[in-house]
Amino acid sequence: MLFDILHKFWDSTGFKALLDSFFKVDNPIEILQSPLIMILVSFILLYLAIKKQFEPLLLVPIAFGMLLTNLPMAGLMDNDGLLHYLYMGTKLGIYPPIIFLGVGAMTDFGPLIANPKSVLLGAAAQFGIFFTFIGAVLISKMGIPGIGFTGQEAASIAIIGGADGPTALYLTSQLADHLLGPIAVAAYSYMALVPIIQPPIMRFFTTEEERKVKMEQLRPVSKTEKIIFPIVVATFCILLLPSAAPLVGMLMFGNLVRECGVVERLSNTIQNELTNIVTIFLGITVGATAKAEVFLQGQTIAIIVLGLLAFSVGTATGVLFGKIMHKATGGKVNPLIGAAGVSAVPMAARVVQKEGQKANPSNFLLMHAMGPNVAGVIGSAVAAGILLLFFS
Amino acid sequence: MLFDILHKFWDSTGFKALLDSFFKVDNPIEILQSPLIMILVSFILLYLAIKKQFEPLLLVPIAFGMLLTNLPMAGLMDNDGLLHYLYMGTKLGIYPPIIFLGVGAMTDFGPLIANPKSVLLGAAAQFGIFFTFIGAVLISKMGIPGIGFTGQEAASIAIIGGADGPTALYLTSQLADHLLGPIAVAAYSYMALVPIIQPPIMRFFTTEEERKVKMEQLRPVSKTEKIIFPIVVATFCILLLPSAAPLVGMLMFGNLVRECGVVERLSNTIQNELTNIVTIFLGITVGATAKAEVFLQGQTIAIIVLGLLAFSVGTATGVLFGKIMHKATGGKVNPLIGAAGVSAVPMAARVVQKEGQKANPSNFLLMHAMGPNVAGVIGSAVAAGILLLFFS
Amino acid sequence: MLFDILHKFWDSTGFKALLDSFFKVDNPIEILQSPLIMILVSFILLYLAIKKQFEPLLLVPIAFGMLLTNLPMAGLMDNDGLLHYLYMGTKLGIYPPIIFLGVGAMTDFGPLIANPKSVLLGAAAQFGIFFTFIGAVLISKMGIPGIGFTGQEAASIAIIGGADGPTALYLTSQLADHLLGPIAVAAYSYMALVPIIQPPIMRFFTTEEERKVKMEQLRPVSKTEKIIFPIVVATFCILLLPSAAPLVGMLMFGNLVRECGVVERLSNTIQNELTNIVTIFLGITVGATAKAEVFLQGQTIAIIVLGLLAFSVGTATGVLFGKIMHKATGGKVNPLIGAAGVSAVPMAARVVQKEGQKANPSNFLLMHAMGPNVAGVIGSAVAAGILLLFFS
Amino acid sequence: MFNNLTDISIPEALLITVFSMGIVFAALLIIDLILQGFRSLFYKGKRQTKTSKTNVVIKNDKKTMEQDRVTENTDSDEEELVAVIAAALAASLSRPVSDIKINKIRRVGQETSVWSKAGRLEQMN
Amino acid sequence: MFNNLTDISIPEALLITVFSMGIVFAALLIIDLILQGFRSLFYKGKRQTKTSKTNVVIKNDKKTMEQDRVTENTDSDEEELVAVIAAALAASLSRPVSDIKINKIRRVGQETSVWSKAGRLEQMN
Amino acid sequence: MFNNLTDISIPEALLITVFSMGIVFAALLIIDLILQGFRSLFYKGKRQTKTSKTNVVIKNDKKTMEQDRVTENTDSDEEELVAVIAAALAASLSRPVSDIKINKIRRVGQETSVWSKAGRLEQMN
Numbered sequence A, B, C: 001m002l003f004d005i006l007h008k009f010w011d012s013t014g015f016k017a018l019l020d021s022f023f024k025v026d027n028p029i030e031i032l033q034s035p036l037i038m039i040l041v042s043f044i045l046l047y048l049a050i051k052k053q054f055e056p057l058l059l060v061p062i063a064f065g066m067l068l069t070n071l072p073m074a075g076l077m078d079n080d081g082l083l084h085y086l087y088m089g090t091k092l093g094i095y096p097p098i099i100f101l102g103v104g105a106m107t108d109f110g111p112l113i114a115n116p117k118s119v120l121l122g123a124a125a126q127f128g129i130f131f132t133f134i135g136a137v138l139i140s141k142m143g144i145p146g147i148g149f150t151g152q153e154a155a156s157i158a159i160i161g162g163a164d165g166p167t168a169l170y171l172t173s174q175l176a177d178h179l180l181g182p183i184a185v186a187a188y189s190y191m192a193l194v195p196i197i198q199p200p201i202m203r204f205f206t207t208e209e210e211r212k213v214k215m216e217q218l219r220p221v222s223k224t225e226k227i228i229f230p231i232v233v234a235t236f237c238i239l240l241l242p243s244a245a246p247l248v249g250m251l252m253f254g255n256l257v258r259e260c261g262v263v264e265r266l267s268n269t270i271q272n273e274l275t276n277i278v279t280i281f282l283g284i285t286v287g288a289t290a291k292a293e294v295f296l297q298g299q300t301i302a303i304i305v306l307g308l309l310a311f312s313v314g315t316a317t318g319v320l321f322g323k324i325m326h327k328a329t330g331g332k333v334n335p336l337i338g339a340a341g342v343s344a345v346p347m348a349a350r351v352v353q354k355e356g357q358k359a360n361p362s363n364f365l366l367m368h369a370m371g372p373n374v375a376g377v378i379g380s381a382v383a384a385g386i387l388l389l390f391f392s
Numbered sequence D, E, F: 001m002f003n004n005l006t007d008i009s010i011p012e013a014l015l016i017t018v019f020s021m022g023i024v025f026a027a028l029l030i031i032d033l034i035l036q037g038f039r040s041l042f043y044k045g046k047r048q049t050k051t052s053k054t055n056v057v058i059k060n061d062k063k064t065m066e067q068d069r070v071t072e073n074t075d076s077d078e079e080e081l082v083a084v085i086a087a088a089l090a091a092s093l094s095r096p097v098s099d100i101k102i103n104k105i106r107r108v109g110q111e112t113s114v115w116s117k118a119g120r121l122e123q124m125n
């Protein structure tokens, strides 16, 4: 009888299920979808997040969620599983706007207010999104077996080009939540890789002379302007694109709480505990969507490739639009700051600063790059609103 | 075809809906319910909250929620809208008791324990509630078109006289949640206006001599008394009025956590992060109930007027009862402290302190006014319990 | 008519219900289930928690929840009651794993990694769980009227021997949530009593010579080991026992967040605010399950007795296994550290330290006892997983 | 209890008022009595004897806006503030006012502006 | 708007792209115009006149990993850091760079390791 | 696996016990083996060589009640505390005890009472 129990116990373990995923498959190709492979992927992501510091605040939870969900039989994403309950906040589109509330409370739009023209660079960099969208549609038409995207899926992949985590997660949760795993991994990985992806593109499209351009001191921005800004932008953007309301509304509410100066204790809690708690739950549940059978698909490779395209094209169009502004202003604008338009706040702006200084050691572009950088956040929220308008 | 898309896009914008609310109405009177007016109202409230510091911790979120909900087509309060999900905590009566938990953890009942008689002043000031209740019923009988209140609505309006935000929001959420917007705006506005509303009433009902009265030093209160107080009061009040349990229970639980001295880390989190997070969600979702079509009604004007009445009558009856105690104690009680019985903690107590010092610069009534002030919180929670008993 | 209202009012009060529970009973024995008795029990628990500092972080909320739920007519645990809404997080098994997330973020597994053999002491102490399980089954067979446990109930009672609050609450919430009250009270009370329960048992099973043994300095543990530990243990334990995933997964996720060093802000929030908020909600709702009619049963007395048995047997088997290791290592292991295997972190380890010093003032066993102590946490989570496998 | 609770008549409203205020007063009167019980149980005027002087440094929290309003006023308010704090401490420390000597009022708050600047920098560097 | 939104044709994808980028540019262009309105409404170059020197002590927060990366580099980066902070402060304090003199950069961060040790101790004592 | 899991017989209970303790021991034994693997993989006794003295200031947190209990005892406990802290630090800093010299134990905690007073004042001013 003890043997009987042991036998049944063995059947209940994940070890057996894991072995079966290799040795009891109808078709050898199914081995490629073994949870074991996903467990290894999660280890690699943990390595990158911890050792290489790839956006660890989200990738550590995402990778651990990925690990937990792929340990067979644990059932954490079953209907009554722990992670499934927590996942409701992701699926219903609650967590990402709350993260955006935190982003708003942590963002200083001053450099954008001081230099309004930089907002256009935040628009130009959104080409990356739509270029990727076309790319995803094109790939679907190529007839590669197992690789084909619906309109909703293509839109969700495209938003990786927004280089903005919460926006990507929100749009994907609304349009194609089965892709949350690969899209989150691609988006956060490329954001971490911004210092490697962007510089060659920036140098390719600009001349030494252009990169040397020093920009003039930004004007001071008053408290009143900073308070009115979120109110006006929220009102205008949501009237134009009602579907962008959860993202833009929360972003600007957070910013108002930050700037109004009379609710400091709310601002502190939003920036810290609220954002941290939601980050943990968002990250681990996004990771938990990445089960082997949905993640280990040809589509995931396509998403990884398209994501890189999205970042590269966004950087390029940002820089190219920067060159146009360089010409239009008679050389007052350093085209490098266009690269910051992809968002990836504040990494992209720091890359601009470094490249600018390489060309001219006395060059301080950081504050000028913060303008397009935060404009890029608004830009991709607007783009997400348009895609939601079309596809939801 | 691009034109076709543009046309459809225009139809999807809030701008068109806003224009239609002016130019495509069947009846010119409908213009008075245009969301645009509510957007302007939300701007005014933001101005008052930020510039004039009218209870900003709640009015900033309320006003922004009001803005978001009145941007047409955004659908944030639709069944699958972000704010509608967050609103569940308001509607189910969860947020206000949690705020009360925080209030309990921030309140020192010492001055009340030291001077038990002051508890009666906290009772007397509740006349404001029931006077307003009668007022609301009277107005309903006057046959003014569009102005009429059910018993539940009258009770919800009356509770404004409790001068206690969470109590007002809890009762209204349980009896008449469509009135959350105007009642919240009235309650928090008048609480902010306490330093303007109360002094003339206080001076009208008292003589210079009475206001000059110096009160004797309060007795010291031991830690044991402070620990036993919340346990005893919760037990007694809930046995007497079971319907007051969510409010009184949480208030006294918060106070016990504060005073017991062995769970400091829970006390800190309740006072800070928990209260802040719930304040944000409560505020923005209460604001989000104030859609133009429900807010821009004759009823709202009646609520605003009745709310002022409630505060004024509560102040007056508090002061008058103070005069009775003045006489009964042979002049030991300064009747001004009766005004603090409306709650509006700690503003009303500070107003008493200022008025007392105007009459007699060596007068320090603050601690004596804190007694009726915190008693007023218990008093209005009890009154809310009675109204719930009748009307739910 | 006023008299009529007063009469109806009296019927609505808890006072009447309380009186009825004494004077309007069909059978005098029902008086023993009067809510009044539970109210007194809650007062006693509050006294123990506050004055005697019995695990106050959980017992203060539990006792207050017990008070609130036993005030008749308040209905806080009715389907639309405040505490019932908050209880969902307990019932669905969400809160305890989140507390475990916090425990993981607060636990240093270094002493365990440095001395792997101590993990076996954490296994040995789990005998307490299964001894109690047998005890609960035995009692059920004795035919005492009103005392009988199903398999699920016996398992829930047995887990008290794990000496680990969140594990006990998780298992009970999944198998027998009507017993949450008595099991929580027993578990946390005995954890508080560890310094009284354990020493005599420790002295009874060891000789003076054994207690005097000084253990050699633990080896240093590198950051890398501490980072890999939670990943490996989570993977292994969940593959072996998928049902332990919510507990072990969250414990090890919390520990990874702590040790990885790149998400300090998440670690801080988990250790403080998140744990505190969930502790409050978990405690008060667990207490709220303890209504008089379910708590005041012969079964509760049996649970209290069995709980004490569980702690005592666990301590004894831990110490006895310590003696085996003492012999096996040629006297290098002090058998006292086996007592720390019951978990009750960090109290049990501190008791070991004190007892060790009594025998030999130059003895510092604390770090050596922390090994079995944290191993006991893993051990009882594994045991809980096995019980869930059998009984859910 | 009433014919129609959604439509209240004026006599009913008056009745509700009388009854409710009666309950409010009764409830708070009993709390009054309980607290008088507290006094006789727990307070025997003993503490009066041990009159050790307490030196206090007040640490202002940065969390609310209250202090900003105070900050607007100056100088003449400083004395009021000391007096008020003394009174408050007297109650919360369970000592008569005369026992308390306030040496120094040091405002620790308002670090927030520094912090939020640090936050901004952090974001940019 | 389209035949089948789950299956997008290439011309449709192009149309979506053109239209969407049009809206994105239009939206941000209007924000640009609004901000130019801000400039003329709120900024009259007045502040230029009051040029008081500001001494600043930068307080680094412990929250992000950003600073760790900075910490890896040394010395030569120190000057860059000063310059960058100056520029940042200039904007956030609404002063031209020339007005700001940085006396001292004191790193306050990295207390975390101490704290977490305190946490561990707390757990054990 | 059993006839009726809601009604367990005594032999079944014994079987469950034997089986379960077997699994518990097996599981923790494997963790033991894994950790022995850690030792051979990551620990080569190298760190022994670099013996720099570490001066430590312990910062006590205000969060738990643990320390209050400690505070009750005095003097004689101080030495125990030093020893225990040294042992704890030795493990957490990965240094042998002999390397650690504790200069000063400064209690920073117990600010809570001050803070809660500040809280009360804040509420009143």
Ligand code: NA
Residues within 6 Å of the ligand: A161, A162, A163, A164, A341, A342, A343, A344, A376, A377, A379, A380, A381
């Ligand atoms: Na972007």
Ligand code: NA
Residues within 6 Å of the ligand: B161, B162, B163, B164, B341, B342, B343, B344, B376, B377, B379, B380, B381
């Ligand atoms: Na009141």
Ligand code: NA
Residues within 6 Å of the ligand: C161, C162, C163, C164, C341, C342, C343, C344, C376, C377, C379, C380, C381
């Ligand atoms: Na255990």
